[in-house]
Amino acid sequence: MSDERTPQVPTEEGRSRPNAWEAGEPALTPRGTPPSAPVAGRSGAEIHAFPETAVGEGDVRTAGESAAPAKGTSLWRDAWKRLLRNKLAVFGMYVVGIIAVAVLVGPWIIRMTTGFTYDYIPPGQTLSLPPFTEPDGSFSWTHPMGTDAAGRDVLARVLLGGRISLMVGIISTIVSLLIGVTWGATAGYLGGKVDDLLMRIVDVLYAIPYMMVVIVLLAFFGGRGPLQQIFLLFTALGAVSWLTMARIVRGQVISLKNQEYVLAARATGVSTPKIIFRHIVPNALGPVIVYATLTIPSVMLQEAFLSFLGLGVQAPYASWGSLAQEGIQNIAVFPWQLIFPGVTMALTLFSLNFLGDGLRDALDPQMRKF
Amino acid sequence: MKFRFVLRRLLVTVPMVLVVITLTWALIRLAPGNFYDSERKLPPAVEKNIRAKYGLDEPWYVQYARVMRNIMSLDFGNSLRYETETVNDVLRRTLPVSFAVGTCAYLLALLVGTTLGTVAALKQNSKFDYAAMGFSMLGISMPNFVLGPILVLIFSLTLYWLPPARWGGFPSKSLVLPVVTLSAIYMAYIARLTRAGMLEVLRSDYIRTARAKGLTERQVVLRHALRGGLLPVVSFTGPALAILITGTVVVERIYALPGLGTYFINANLNRDEPLILGIVAFTSILVLVFNLLVDVAYGFIDPRIRY
Numbered sequence: 083m084s085d086e087r088t089p090q091v092p093t094e095e096g097r098s099r100p101n102a103w104e105a106g107e108p109a110l111t112p113r114g115t116p117p118s119a120p121v122a123g124r125s126g127a128e129i130h131a132f133p134e135t136a137v138g139e140g141d142v143r144t145a146g147e148s149a150a151p152a153k154g155t156s157l158w159r160d161a162w163k164r165l166l167r168n169k170l171a172v173f174g175m176y177v178v179g180i181i182a183v184a185v186l187v188g189p190w191i192i193r194m195t196t197g198f199t200y201d202y203i204p205p206g207q208t209l210s211l212p213p214f215t216e217p218d219g220s221f222s223w224t225h226p227m228g229t230d231a232a233g234r235d236v237l238a239r240v241l242l243g244g245r246i247s248l249m250v251g252i253i254s255t256i257v258s259l260l261i262g263v264t265w266g267a268t269a270g271y272l273g274g275k276v277d278d279l280l281m282r283i284v285d286v287l288y289a290i291p292y293m294m295v296v297i298v299l300l301a302f303f304g305g306r307g308p309l310q311q312i313f314l315l316f317t318a319l320g321a322v323s324w325l326t327m328a329r330i331v332r333g334q335v336i337s338l339k340n341q342e343y344v345l346a347a348r349a350t351g352v353s354t355p356k357i358i359f360r361h362i363v364p365n366a367l368g369p370v371i372v373y374a375t376l377t378i379p380s381v382m383l384q385e386a387f388l389s390f391l392g393l394g395v396q397a398p399y400a401s402w403g404s405l406a407q408e409g410i411q412n413i414a415v416f417p418w419q420l421i422f423p424g425v426t427m428a429l430t431l432f433s434l435n436f437l438g439d440g441l442r443d444a445l446d447p448q449m450r451k452f
Numbered sequence: 453m454k455f456r457f458v459l460r461r462l463l464v465t466v467p468m469v470l471v472v473i474t475l476t477w478a479l480i481r482l483a484p485g486n487f488y489d490s491e492r493k494l495p496p497a498v499e500k501n502i503r504a505k506y507g508l509d510e511p512w513y514v515q516y517a518r519v520m521r522n523i524m525s526l527d528f529g530n531s532l533r534y535e536t537e538t539v540n541d542v543l544r545r546t547l548p549v550s551f552a553v554g555t556c557a558y559l560l561a562l563l564v565g566t567t568l569g570t571v572a573a574l575k576q577n578s579k580f581d582y583a584a585m586g587f588s589m590l591g592i593s594m595p596n597f598v599l600g601p602i603l604v605l606i607f608s609l610t611l612y613w614l615p616p617a618r619w620g621g622f623p624s625k626s627l628v629l630p631v632v633t634l635s636a637i638y639m640a641y642i643a644r645l646t647r648a649g650m651l652e653v654l655r656s657d658y659i660r661t662a663r664a665k666g667l668t669e670r671q672v673v674l675r676h677a678l679r680g681g682l683l684p685v686v687s688f689t690g691p692a693l694a695i696l697i698t699g700t701v702v703v704e705r706i707y708a709l710p711g712l713g714t715y716f717i718n719a720n721l722n723r724d725e726p727l728i729l730g731i732v733a734f735t736s737i738l739v740l741v742f743n744l745l746v747d748v749a750y751g752f753i754d755p756r757i758r759y
Contacts, residue, residue: 286464290472291697291739294716294732298476301720302483383595387702390597391717406597410706413601414609424598431593439589 161368164444171440177433181426185244188237196224198235200242201398213418227422231412239400240423246401247427250316251382255374257320258381262327263370269328270335271358281332284325292322293384300393308396315394319381330373334366368445375438379431386427402427458748465740472736473523473729477516480725487532487723506532519729528730533722539730542715549619550711553703554696556631561638566685568639569646573681574673576651584643591640596699600633600706617708626707634703638692642685650681679753686753689746693739 165171193199213228213236227236269280296318304311338344339362347357382402388394389403396404402423409420488494488502503509507518522528528539537545565588572584607629608616615626653659654677662676701713708714712731719727 286468290468291732291735293701294697294735295472295475295479297701297717297720298479298728298732302479302723379593386595386597390595390702391705393720403595403597406595406601410597410601413605417605420598420601424595424601428590428594428598431595432589435589435593 161441161444165440168440168443170436171444174433174436174440177429178437181244181430181433182248185241185248188241189245192235192238192241196235198225198238200238200400201234202238203232203234212416213422228416228418230408230419231416236419236422239405240402240426243400243402243405243423244426244430246312246395246399247382247385247403248430250312250319250385250395250401251378254316254320254323254381254385255377257316258324258327258377259370259374261321262324263331265324266328266331266333267335270332271339273336277332281329284328288325293387296322296384296388297391297393300388304393305396308399311394311396312399315385315388319384323377323381323384327370327373327377330369331366334369335362338362338365369442372438372442372445375434375441379434379438382427382431382434457751458744461744461747465744468740469733469736470520470523473519473733474516476729476732477519477725480723480728481512481515485723487725522726523729523733528733529726531719531724531727533719533724533727539726542727543712543730543734546710546712546715549709550700550704550713552627553630553634553709553711554700556627557635557699558638558692558696560631561635561642562685564635565639565642566646566682568643570650570673570678570681572643573647573650573654581647585647588640588643591636592644594636596633596636597702597706599636600629600703603629603633604706617706619707619709630703630707630709633706634696634699637699638696641688641692645684645688646681649684650677653677653680656680683750683753686746686750689742693742697735697739 165175189200198204209229209231211225211229213226215228216222216224225235225237227240230236230239265280265284269277299318300311300314304314344357344361347361352360385394385401386403386406389401390407392404392407394403395401400408405423406420406427409416409423413420486508488499494502500509507515526540530538531542534542568584568588572581575581604616607614614628616629617626619626659672659677662672667676697713700711701717703709704711704713705717712735715727716731718724719731
């Protein structure tokens, strides 16, 4: 950006007109938006007011100032537009949104309307009712997903299960983000021997069958109490799913720290922390967000495996995995006890994966799968 | 050069197995309680005898050294739960089951996945492409403990075609559902990887050259494109084995198969230390050796790789 060959317009004092960066104006705001309005180009596409794009006399900024203030297009708004064009990603976004809202407010609505909660066992032993059925066999809206082997409302349990599954997915992803970003950024930024050592550790860890260690951990340290179990679960899952994140962040940091704009920022005297946080981090964020979105479903799947094996979430709480495990006992007679939690989970993972794929296409055009 | 690379990797592999074992052993030891604990409190004299018998009264480093010695000599001792059998007996009994299911699943996934991915890449943005990719996304998102029971519900409990569970020997109908259930997720991954790899390769210069030479489309795809396009699939083989092991645990649970996974979970619930360590050691060695083989194979397939 700070290219000395940029056309300079002489001012009355006889010295060149101060450029934007000399005036203390950053070339990019932290979100990647150019500080002044871009102008419309020949084909109607917007051109950013960087000195490089200057055509003819003066720089485009002058033209931009005289024109009506056009709306700036940031990296993020661009990506958002691309995301909205991807129908599957939009579908995924809607489904994830609906499920998130449902698991948040759903249990409360059910308690208000039918009086059922995830652990309420109605007196009178009406066990395993099919969906939309009353104990006498007539149609009713009380249990849209039927009841389970103890007479509890399956819908309420599926919603609670979703709450816990999503929570474990998100928190584990945050844990893996914290470890992965720190590890990768350290390796990438420091380079040299530190980089070699840190990444060799990652290479080696990649080859371990983790789930076995996690299973041992949960089997031996679990069962203390339902809440400790959930805590153990997301720490363990987060601690084993940061490897790819570390690789991605390292790659990003390495490719960014040698970019010309970082060099330019350094040449114009921007301090190192400012370079990292204003220039490198916002640009490395795209792939990190993409990968984090894809980590959530994979962690949820692992949590469900563990819960299915009886090592994850414990009663009275439930997750989609443990509900499926309960459901499979009576699959031949009461298939809805497996199908509803199972299909809800598959739908959620399906949508999250589509959303992640869409985000990748939108945020990271180089990684696009054509 | 290759030889040195293999040697260096082997030198890393051996300590890695020991690290995994140590970690597992430490977890087991740090956990409160003992394998002989039950509802009823044992008389102190009995407890003392049990501790002496299994060497639990020795200092931890002596116990650790014994465990390591056992691992090095690949003799894991007797199982605590199946007292008449050594860990090696259990491995010998359960491994064929897991091996048969796992290998069949991986081969099926490889066959269907690469075919789907290649055709999808060749017919990019066609109906077939979208269908194949939607299908593989479903495969990735559908947990196998949901897919399995649904298949059972359809093929065993409604159509009565296949047995719902139990092990009926290697070439038998009872193998079909577990294999399909286990392979779904790899099939999906492999189809996606193949498609992405093929799309990239099909745009490269050497494919254009091959076309310009006047080769038939069939020759271009089979002889030139596939070789480069399948590279991502080859590098997925290593991680795939690790996922395969996790998947096997669940699939064996669903279909009540007497495989390694079932015994691993039971060993954990029974606190059967020798059996846990034996299975962890065995699978770690398997996975690490497999990864090494994949890395070496990679160098043969892709001449651009230098060690």
